[in-house]
Amino acid sequence: MHFNNVSYLVPLVPLAAAFNCTPSAFQSILPSNASVAYAYTLAAGSTFNVGYDIAYPTSPQKLPALCAVQINVTSSPSSAFSFGLFLPVNWNNRFLAVGNGGFAGGINWLDMAAGVQYGFAVVSTDTGHNSTSGDLSWALNQPQKQIDWGYRAIHGSVVLSKQVVQAYYSATPKFNYYSGCSTGGRQGIRDIQLYPEDFDGVLAGAPAWWTSHLQTWTVKLGLYNLPTTAAHHIPTALFSAIGAEVLRQCDPQDGLVDTIISDPRRCDFYPEALLCTANVTNQTAAGCLTAAQIGTLYQIYNDYVETNQTLVFPHLELGSEAQWPVLLGGSAPSTLGYQYVQDLVLNDTNWSFYDFNYSIVQLADQIQPGNATAYDFDLTAFHTRGGKLLQYHGLADALIAPGSSVYFYKEVLKTLLPKGITLDSWYRFFLVPGMQHCSGTPANINAPWYFAGANQAGSIGTNPGSVYSVPGFTDAKHDALLALMAWVENGMAPDSIIATKWINDTITNTVLRQRPLCPYPQQAVYLGLGDPNEASNWQCGRFGM
Numbered sequence: 122m123h124f125n126n127v128s129y130l131v132p133l134v135p136l137a138a139a140f141n142c143t144p145s146a147f148q149s150i151l152p153s154n155a156s157v158a159y160a161y162t163l164a165a166g167s168t169f170n171v172g173y174d175i176a177y178p179t180s181p182q183k184l185p186a187l188c189a190v191q192i193n194v195t196s197s198p199s200s201a202f203s204f205g206l207f208l209p210v211n212w213n214n215r216f217l218a219v220g221n222g223g224f225a226g227g228i229n230w231l232d233m234a235a236g237v238q239y240g241f242a243v244v245s246t247d248t249g250h251n252s253t254s255g256d257l258s259w260a261l262n263q264p265q266k267q268i269d270w271g272y273r274a275i276h277g278s279v280v281l282s283k284q285v286v287q288a289y290y291s292a293t294p295k296f297n298y299y300s301g302c303s304t305g306g307r308q309g310i311r312d313i314q315l316y317p318e319d320f321d322g323v324l325a326g327a328p329a330w331w332t333s334h335l336q337t338w339t340v341k342l343g344l345y346n347l348p349t350t351a352a353h354h355i356p357t358a359l360f361s362a363i364g365a366e367v368l369r370q371c372d373p374q375d376g377l378v379d380t381i382i383s384d385p386r387r388c389d390f391y392p393e394a395l396l397c398t399a400n401v402t403n404q405t406a407a408g409c410l411t412a413a414q415i416g417t418l419y420q421i422y423n424d425y426v427e428t429n430q431t432l433v434f435p436h437l438e439l440g441s442e443a444q445w446p447v448l449l450g451g452s453a454p455s456t457l458g459y460q461y462v463q464d465l466v467l468n469d470t471n472w473s474f475y476d477f478n479y480s481i482v483q484l485a486d487q488i489q490p491g492n493a494t495a496y497d498f499d500l501t502a503f504h505t506r507g508g509k510l511l512q513y514h515g516l517a518d519a520l521i522a523p524g525s526s527v528y529f530y531k532e533v534l535k536t537l538l539p540k541g542i543t544l545d546s547w548y549r550f551f552l553v554p555g556m557q558h559c560s561g562t563p564a565n566i567n568a569p570w571y572f573a574g575a576n577q578a579g580s581i582g583t584n585p586g587s588v589y590s591v592p593g594f595t596d597a598k599h600d601a602l603l604a605l606m607a608w609v610e611n612g613m614a615p616d617s618i619i620a621t622k623w624i625n626d627t628i629t630n631t632v633l634r635q636r637p638l639c640p641y642p643q644q645a646v647y648l649g650l651g652d653p654n655e656a657s658n659w660q661c662g663r664f665g666m
């Protein structure tokens with residue numbers, strides 16, 4: 122079936138379920154703090170009707186035959202979380218947990234759908250609240266709900282759903298995996314810090330790991346471009362002109378003019394090329410900036426540092442401009458930033474983001490709301506139990522600066538190398554040139570970005586929920602989750618992952634480009650001959666090493 126061309130995976134052996142897919146059957150195996158909301162079977166080809174889920178409203182289609190279950194768990198006198206499970210009839214003997222995004226309070230049905238299409242028994246939690254990604258009001262004076270969001274709901278649902286899987290199939294999952302991006306990336310990393318036994322392999326994309334700094338930097342970043350009446354404010358209408366100038370200067374600096382900036386950090390960008398000349402009456406038409414606006418550019422492209430160059434949060438990269446409207450385009454910083462300060466740090470919804478200063482970051486560091494920040498760089502326990510961590514981050518991500526992933530990798534390296542633990546055999550990190558936050562690439566960039574990371578299958582193709590893996594390239598060379606499995610199960614470490622770009626991101630169209638992603642600090646180097654849109658004409662390398 123799904124794994125026919127993936128020889129290292131065992132063939133699917135359909136197991137008879139130990140009991141029927143009914144609420145009472147599941148209830149009978151659960152502890153008293155857990156209650157079954159529903160359990161029913163879906164025939165192959167069905168749509169799972171999500172009903173009302175404000176965070177993940179899309180009902181996945183064309184599912185394999187499965188048992189759908191939702192279970193609620195009381196986690197404290199003032200908190201509860203819920204989780205959904207898809208238990209396929211044709212089970213691949215493996216367990217997968219998928220993560221969330223932002224502050225979304227809901228079950229990630231689309232990522233579950235991609236997981237169950239492979240044959241995984243798959244779980245997702247609502248993280249203990251009910252909200253859209255950008256609405257943090259649920260957290261005000263709710264420390265227990267914050268803890269559910271921070272780490273308890275993911276761990277609790279993993280522990281309980283492993284028990285459910287074991288009972289339902291009368292078999293222990295052979296391997297346990299995790300895949301998540303953004304908050305999902307944080308959830309995976311936080312979980313292996315606190316509970317190293319939970320997973321054999323973790324795929325963590327664009328991790329929002331540095332919560333106390335990331336959310337506060339989000340305020341700082343928004344403020345760079347505010348108020349909208351100020352001379353230094355850059356209207357969103359000018360972002361594309363900035364992006365075009367960055368591309369003009371930085372694309373060739375990696376040696377190949379191909380609309381892709383392979384390594385933005387090696388570009389010596391000269392923002393003054395954007396300065397308006399005399400007598401410009403319409404800046405949008407001229408696509409130019411004033412000196413004050415260029416000052417804002419310098420802030421955006423530079424790290425947020427405090428006294429003595431103390432790093433608070435890394436900068437956005439050159440080439441991220443197309444996604445700037447999300448955090449830099451409004452008349453206020455993103456709610457992901459200022460509501461975090463209001464609802465989780467200060468407990469004061471009257472606080473004005475214009476009063477932001479560094480003491481807020483220090484307070485957030487001290488309180489650590491929900492203990493969400495994944496700041497334990499000592500991953501020894503996860504390494505020792507044989508875990509594998511595969512991390513990635515898009516270089517055109519303007520929601521979470523990719524430098525925060527680089528920083529995390531280096532902190533783990535600095536922590537473990539002196540203890541005699543090298544990373545290469547169990548932890549690799551891939552930067553993705555031209556990819557935005559977790560998925561996608563601007564239409565004029567067309568960078569290969571698809572490798573079946575979290576959120577990706579659900580954002581491509583028609584019939585949401587029906588897509589999984591990399592259609593046409595269902596193997597460990599192209600699919601990051603299969604690459605992780607090959608690493609965990611067969612010791613085949615990913616020396617590269619080939620990312621794919623279809624024309625117009627439509628999987629029924631032809632492939633426009635494929636290119637390898639490389640383990641940090643390597644990058645893909647064009648061999649100088651042949652079609653640069655073919656992955657085989659590239660190799661991973663490192664200038665000067």
Ligand SMILES: *[C@@H]1O[C@H](CO)[C@@H](O)[C@H](O)[C@H]1NC(C)=O
Pocket residue numbers: 156157158192193203
């Ligand atoms: C389970 O939780 C969901 C979401 O909070 C709620 O809608 C549902 O009524 C709950 N079901 C039970 C049986 O408690």
Ligand SMILES: *[C@@H]1O[C@H](CO)[C@@H](O)[C@H](O)[C@H]1NC(C)=O
Pocket residue numbers: 152153154155194195196197277
């Ligand atoms: C639910 O109850 C079980 C068994 O008593 C306990 O081990 C578990 O920690 C509880 N879960 C939560 C989230 O409180």
Ligand SMILES: *[C@@H]1O[C@H](CO)[C@@H](O)[C@H](O)[C@H]1NC(C)=O
Pocket residue numbers: 173175251252
């Ligand atoms: C979530 O809240 C909305 C109101 O904002 C409500 O209509 C819906 O039923 C809630 N969903 C769950 C699962 O509790």
Ligand SMILES: *[C@@H]1O[C@H](CO)[C@@H](O)[C@H](O)[C@H]1NC(C)=O
Pocket residue numbers: 399400
């Ligand atoms: C700008 O406009 C002024 C007034 O119309 C004119 O004197 C001047 O020559 C113009 N400068 C340029 C560079 O076109």
Ligand SMILES: *[C@@H]1O[C@H](CO)[C@@H](O)[C@H](O)[C@H]1NC(C)=O
Pocket residue numbers: 403404405406
């Ligand atoms: C400025 O130029 C833009 C883009 O050409 C155009 O859409 C806009 O209407 C112009 N504004 C004014 C005030 O003429």
Ligand SMILES: *[C@@H]1O[C@H](CO)[C@@H](O)[C@H](O)[C@H]1NC(C)=O
Pocket residue numbers: 428429
């Ligand atoms: C900055 O560095 C100087 C020189 O090392 C030191 O005296 C001072 O205390 C530092 N200030 C802060 C705020 O860390």
Ligand SMILES: *[C@@H]1O[C@H](CO)[C@@H](O)[C@H](O)[C@H]1NC(C)=O
Pocket residue numbers: 262263264465466467468488
């Ligand atoms: C806000 O409330 C939390 C408990 O929910 C507490 O830990 C924190 O210290 C409070 N913040 C301030 C600034 O008092």
Ligand SMILES: *[C@@H]1O[C@H](CO)[C@@H](O)[C@H](O)[C@H]1NC(C)=O
Pocket residue numbers: 468469470471
């Ligand atoms: C916010 O301000 C309003 C009006 O001044 C006041 O009634 C309210 O108590 C304040 N809320 C907090 C959390 O300080």
Ligand SMILES: *[C@@H]1O[C@H](CO)[C@@H](O)[C@H](O)[C@H]1NC(C)=O
Pocket residue numbers: 476477478479480481
């Ligand atoms: C920083 O902000 C806090 C909270 O608004 C305020 O109490 C404090 O005085 C500010 N500190 C400085 C140095 O401005």
Ligand SMILES: *[C@@H]1O[C@H](CO)[C@@H](O)[C@H](O)[C@H]1NC(C)=O
Pocket residue numbers: 314492497
């Ligand atoms: C937060 O997590 C750390 C481990 O990362 C732990 O040492 C600490 O006790 C936790 N703090 C709270 C308040 O739970």
Ligand SMILES: *[C@@H]1O[C@H](CO)[C@@H](O)[C@H](O)[C@H]1NC(C)=O
Pocket residue numbers: 624625630
């Ligand atoms: C891609 O999208 C563009 C713009 O919508 C359209 O003009 C073009 O025909 C599409 N190409 C294909 C192959 O679908």
Ligand SMILES: [Ca+2]
Pocket residue numbers: 371372373374375376377378379380381382383
């Ligand atoms: Ca280039």
